[in-house]
Amino acid sequence: MHEPRLTDRQQKALAHGKQVEWVADAFKVPRPELVAAIAAQGWVIDPATDRAGPLTRPHTPTPGDLVATTNDAAVLPGGKTASAESSLPAAAEELPASRTADGAAESGDIEQLLNAAHDSGNKRIVRAAGKVTATLEALRALYVPWKAEQEAEKRRLAQLAEAEAQVAALKERLAEAEAAMSDLRPRAARKTAAPRSTGRTRAADIRAWAADRGVACPERGRIPGHLERQYDAAHPDGARDAAT
Missing domain, CATH: 4.10.320 (Dihydrolipoamide Transferase)
Structure with a gap:
């Protein structure tokens, strides 16, 4: 089974800010298949806007990036310097993200876990996250209409029960009215037929x-x-x- 890939036109449409749903309709592609192609491209989908784009992450200095050091500063590629004190907040900023990923994995929050997986930079993890995202999209496409049908069926059954109760009440009132009318009608005197002679x-x-x-x-x-x-x-x- 070949891995889904974005075509050049689909990639351009998404890069120009077109929503995923719009691209799926325009190119006659099932949304789960398009989502899988987006994930294989290494892109992510913003749930708030339904737009996709490359994953961007701020560069975090690592020991390998330090090409020269002084007593007070470290020289980074491009001639930029960062003092030891100024590098501490950057490291501190990375801690909440790792804690968030660990917490998501432990708590079972799928959205947070997927976001952390997409942000990991590991190709295997990103690819797996893309497949899970595609599966979730397919599941959502099946579940949402089914849930709407279930809710509609519940409303229909409730309305039917209410209508049946109203019909039963009306029948009871009709029977009472017919009994009252029968009591109020004058009764005709019975004619006594003369005995027939043999x-x-x-x-x-x-x-x-x-x-x-x-x-x-x-x-x-x-x-x-x-x-x-x-x-x-x-x-x-x-x-x-x-x-x-």
């Missing part, structure tokens, strides 16, 4: 009716039709029941 009961009624009026009617057998018609005319309700 064939034998009807024949007995006709014979009794005919006997009361002195009309001849056979005691047994079929009742003549004219007697049934006369009886029905005198009892219209009974005639309707018999018809049904």
